[in-house]
Amino acid sequence: MNKRPDIEKLKAVARDVRIDIMKMLTEAGSGHPGGSLSSVEILVALYFYKLRHDPKNPSWPDRDRFILSKGHVCPALYAVLAHAGYFPKEELMTLRKLGSRLQGHSKKDSPPGIEVSSGSLGQGLSIANGMALAMKLDKKPSRIYCLMGDGETHEGQVWEAAMTAAHYELDNICAIVDYNKLCIDGRVEDVMSLEPCADKWKAFGFNVIDVADGNSIEIVMDAFDKAQTAKGAPSIMICHTIKGKGVSFTENKCEWHGVAPNKEQLKRALEELK
Amino acid sequence: MADKEVNMTEQKPKATRDGFGEGLVELAKTNKDVVVVSADLTESTRASWFKEIAPERFFAIGIAEQDMFGAAAGLALCGKTAFACTFAVFASGRAWDQVRISLCYMNLDVKIGATHGGISVGPDGATHQALEDIAIMRALPNMKVIVPADAYQAKKATIAAVSLRGPVYIRTGRSAVPYVTSAGDDFKLGKADVLQEGKNVAIIACGVMVKNSLEAAKILSAKGISAMIINMHTIKPIDADIISSAAQQTGAIVTCEEHSVIGGLGGAVAEVVAKKGPVVPVEMVGVNDVFGESGQPDELMKKYRLTPEDIVIAALKAIKRKK
Ligand SMILES: Cc1ncc(C[n+]2csc(CCOP(=O)(O)OP(=O)(O)O)c2C)c(N)n1
Ligand SMILES: [Mg+2]
Numbered sequence: 186m187n188k189r190p191d192i193e194k195l196k197a198v199a200r201d202v203r204i205d206i207m208k209m210l211t212e213a214g215s216g217h218p219g220g221s222l223s224s225v226e227i228l229v230a231l232y233f234y235k236l237r238h239d240p241k242n243p244s245w246p247d248r249d250r251f252i253l254s255k256g257h258v259c260p261a262l263y264a265v266l267a268h269a270g271y272f273p274k275e276e277l278m279t280l281r282k283l284g285s286r287l288q289g290h291s292k293k294d295s296p297p298g299i300e301v302s303s304g305s306l307g308q309g310l311s312i313a314n315g316m317a318l319a320m321k322l323d324k325k326p327s328r329i330y331c332l333m334g335d336g337e338t339h340e341g342q343v344w345e346a347a348m349t350a351a352h353y354e355l356d357n358i359c360a361i362v363d364y365n366k367l368c369i370d371g372r373v374e375d376v377m378s379l380e381p382c383a384d385k386w387k388a389f390g391f392n393v394i395d396v397a398d399g400n401s402i403e404i405v406m407d408a409f410d411k412a413q414t415a416k417g418a419p420s421i422m423i424c425h426t427i428k429g430k431g432v433s434f435t436e437n438k439c440e441w442h443g444v445a446p447n448k449e450q451l452k453r454a455l456e457e458l459k
Numbered sequence: 460m461a462d463k464e465v466n467m468t469e470q471k472p473k474a475t476r477d478g479f480g481e482g483l484v485e486l487a488k489t490n491k492d493v494v495v496v497s498a499d500l501t502e503s504t505r506a507s508w509f510k511e512i513a514p515e516r517f518f519a520i521g522i523a524e525q526d527m528f529g530a531a532a533g534l535a536l537c538g539k540t541a542f543a544c545t546f547a548v549f550a551s552g553r554a555w556d557q558v559r560i561s562l563c564y565m566n567l568d569v570k571i572g573a574t575h576g577g578i579s580v581g582p583d584g585a586t587h588q589a590l591e592d593i594a595i596m597r598a599l600p601n602m603k604v605i606v607p608a609d610a611y612q613a614k615k616a617t618i619a620a621v622s623l624r625g626p627v628y629i630r631t632g633r634s635a636v637p638y639v640t641s642a643g644d645d646f647k648l649g650k651a652d653v654l655q656e657g658k659n660v661a662i663i664a665c666g667v668m669v670k671n672s673l674e675a676a677k678i679l680s681a682k683g684i685s686a687m688i689i690n691m692h693t694i695k696p697i698d699a700d701i702i703s704s705a706a707q708q709t710g711a712i713v714t715c716e717e718h719s720v721i722g723g724l725g726g727a728v729a730e731v732v733a734k735k736g737p738v739v740p741v742e743m744v745g746v747n748d749v750f751g752e753s754g755q756p757d758e759l760m761k762k763y764r765l766t767p768e769d770i771v772i773a774a775l776k777a778i779k780r781k782k
Contacts, residue, residue, distance in 0.1 A: 250536075293565045301536065302564045305556050311526045312561060315496075315533020315541070318518060322494070323537070342557070345526035353518070 190234055195402045198268055199229045200458055203431045205264040205277055207454045210445040213281040216289070218435055219442045220334055221261035223365040223400070223426040228265040230405040231330060240270035243297035249327050250316050252301050254309020255334040255363070256290040257443070262299070263287050271298040307340025309333060310360055314346055317355040317419075328413070332361045336368025339377050344389070350419040351390025358419040359412040360391070363399065365428035367439050383423055392420040399424025432457055470638045475631035475666070476574040478610030480505025482617025483542065483572075487512040490621060494534050495542045496520050498527045503633075504544035504574045524549050528557040528569070535567035540621050547573035547589030547630055551596055558626070563599045566625040570617075571596075576606070576630040577717030578746060578763055579667060579756040588751040589630075594722025596628040597695045603627045604695040605648065606716075606724075608669035609638045612692055615646035623648060632717070634756045636667045639690065651698040657687035660774045661705035664715035665691050665724050668744070668765065672715050675770035686774060694727050702731045706739045711777035713742045715770055717760075720745035740780035742773040 202225050210216040232238070236249045253262050260280060267274045272286075276296075279285035286295045290304025301312055313331040320327050333343065350358050362382075370376045379385070386393045392415040396408045405424065412420035428442075429435030432454045435446075446454060486493040487509045494516045497506040501519065510517040520527040524545055531541035543550070550573040551558075562569045576589045597604050603623060607613035613631050620627040639654065640646075654669070655676055664672040669690045676686040687709055689701060706712060712732065714725040725743035732741055746763050760766055 246538075301532075302560060305560045308525075308529050308557055308561050311529020311557075312533040312536065314526070315530035315535070316537050317533070318530065319494075319534045319537030319539055322515065322539075342523075342525040342529065345521070345523035346529065349520055349523070349526055349530060352521075 187234055189406065192403060195229055195233055198233060199225050199402065202229065202261065202264040202268060204455060204458050205267070206260050207432065207446055207451055207458070209260050209264070209277050209280045211448060211451040212278050213445060215281060215445050216260055217257040217443050218446065219367065219428040219438070220255060220363065220365065221258040222430045222432065222435060223428045224258055224261055224332060224363045225430070226400050226402045226405050227332060227361055227363065227424060228261055230402055230409060232265050232269045234406050235409040236330070240298065243271065247325060247327055250300050250329045252309045252313050252329065252331040253291055254303055254331055255306060255337050256303030259291040262291065266298045272296045306334065306337040307342040310343055310346035310350065313358050313360070314349045314353070314355060317350070317357045318353060320357055328357050328359060330359050330361065332363060334368070335362055335364045335366065335373050335379060336376070338362060338379060347386065347389040347391065354417050355419045356416050359409065360419065360421040362421065362423050363426055364423050365426045367428045367437070367442065369442050371439055386421050386423070390418055392418045394420060394422045396422050396424040399426035400430050472635035472637045473610035474633055474635050475607050475610055475613040476505055476633060478607060478613025479572055479574065479617050479629060479631045480508040481610070482614040483509040484512060485614070485618055486621060487516070490540070492539050493542065493621065494518065494539045495544060496527050496531050496534070498522055498524050498545040498549065500545050504572055506542070506544040506572065524553040525557045528554045529561050531569040532561040532565065532567050535569050540568045540570065542570045542572050544572035544574070546587060547576035547592045548587055551589060551592035555595060559599055562626040563601045566601045568625065570620045570627045570629060572629055574631045575633045577632055577666060578751045578759045578765070579632055579634045579717060581634065581756045581759060582753045584753040585750040590719045590746050590751065592630060593694055593716070593718050593724065594726065597722070597727065601625045602695065603648070603693070604630070605693050606630045606665040607692055608666060608690050609636055609640055611638060611640050611642050611644070612646060616648070616692065619646060619648050630666070632667055637670055639669050639673060649693045649696045649698060651692065651701045652690040653687065653701070654690055655686070655688040657685040658709055659684045659686065660711045660713060660778050661687040661689060661709040662713045662715060662770060662774065663689045663691050663702065663705070663724070663728055665694060666717050668715035668717055671765065671767045672770055674767035675774065678767060678771050679774055684774065684778065691724060694724055697727045697731060699731045699735055702728055703735050703737070706732055706737050710781045711740050713744060713770060713773045713777050715744040717765060718745055720747055740777045742777040744770050744773050
């Protein structure tokens with residue numbers, strides 16, 4: 186297991202990342218705050234604790250891989266990568282602007298550190314499988330992490346990929362579902378229920394880790410450690426989170442899936458976050 | 460031309476998918492970075508020939524084309540060259556968005572082994588006859604599209620695709636076709652072959668239609684018409700120079716493909732004629748915006764107007780339209 190970093194420091198990073206997300210989206214005038222804010226702790230725990238990676242050498246062949254399958258929350262990933270030292274924080278404010286490396290949905294190597302292009306939901310876990318197969322073939326220790334939205338798992342391809350991961354016993358895969366209970370049209374439960382979610386993944390052959398609070402860095406770090414010990418089967422962390430987490434007026438609000446805060450709203454958000 | 464005729468008569472016809480399989484066999488033996496993923500059509504696509512030699516580099520994904528392309532993308536992201544094999548209808552239609560985002564947008568080294576292209580698939584009928592695949596694959600940025608004319612060319616294209624950066628769509632056929640090239644002929648991606656010079660009309664064909672074009676040229680020759688025959692095995696990137704010079708030399712073009720007349724080889728050639736010129740009449744031999752049906756390949760080729768005689772009719776029409 187990795188050495189545990191100072192929790193207070195990670196909490197501060199998470200707070201700064203949330204501040205960055207809100208600023209970036211306001212500056213861009215569009216984007217997806219809800220799912221970005223709900224996945225902050227997952228991303229911080231990955232990049233500041235779990236992943237074997239080197240921000241100074243993003244293409245280090247033996248690195249662990251992180252696939253952001255729900256590409257619309259790339260602002261959160263950009264902010265975390267910038268904090269981890271992949272690129273200067275000033276660049277964050279170029280999000281979604283013409284000529285920027287920070288595309289509206291993630292684009293591979295743009296900037297280096299972004300492993301895959303995504304934005305069309307449902308494709309990440311299949312890519313993770315291919316990477317995991319390649320690592321096994323080459324007898325490499327790299328682990329593959331893949332973050333999906335809960336609504337995203339409506340996609341049939343996710344379940345095709347689930348079968349493949351279990352069939353090939355890809356224990357170097359750790360999938361993560363950001364179970365924030367909301368998609369665009371409303372509550373996932375009402376739009377198309379995933380329940381019993383954990384049982385489904387279990388039935389598909391996954392080592393399922395129920396993460397009661399996916400917005401607690403400590404609990405998320407524990408889960409990542411647990412996933413790493415599983416042998417002979419892929420793992421999945423079902424992280425119960427709050428969409429829009431950290432800003433009172435965006436929390437649990439479907440309307441905040443895909444609209445940017447205006448200047449006034451940003452001001453209120455920053456007051457709460459500081 | 461003499462040696463082509465020898466080929467057509469002396470060698471036993473072979474399906475282009477077999478040429479693809481032979482290419483895979485060669486790669487299994489010579490390139491340890493090549494891997495194959497398959498969607499439960501392993502024998503039909505000849506992916507099985509690779510599996511026999513390199514089972515550890517072969518991955519069955521089941522009947523899950525979207526997942527197959529994703530897995531291929533992941534393998535490519537870790538330094539492999541992945542061949543993803545299934546029928547052309549499924550390779551192009553069932554997972555187009557995955558091909559678009561997971562392969563093309565990332566410009567990954569995934570080569571699509573799309574077998575059973577065209578109407579000559581035969582008795583399986585419309586669901587299994589890919590007639591739109593060239594159009595929808597060609598529209599994707601970074602994608603290259605190859606339609607080999609015979610098994611020799613299919614083998615060479617398969618091997619050549621590995622040295623080409625990014626995704627490549629290799630469309631082969633199910634039924635045996637006579638050879639129109641020789642084992643020793645050069646094959647250059649993106650560089651069309653002039654099989655026969657001519658001055659009254661240029662017939663530009665791909666896949667099995669190359670053979671039909673050569674036969675059409677004989678009929679035309681008996682009528683005193685000299686036809687240039689071009690094997691346009693690479694549809695993207697298209698060999699624009701050869702199209703322009705053929706238009707210049709003959710003043711009339713006929714395109715021939717076992718595909719819809721919308722957006723395929725005919726479309727690609729017409730785009731070059733319109734943009735680069737010289738502007739000459741273009742007639743298109745292909746399937747006329749309809750679905751196919753069950754039948755024997757030769758019966759279908761006749762019913763859907765893909766025979767040498769149909770090419771002759773189109774050639775006469777094109778010549779008549781010259782100013
Ligand atoms: C294939 C596909 N269909 C539809 C969309 C449009 N879309 C973007 S985000 C989204 C909802 C995603 O919900 P969820 O996965 O729960 O993400 P989160 O709540 O974390 O934002 C949809 C439908 C898309 N990007 N891709
Ligand atoms: Mg959600």
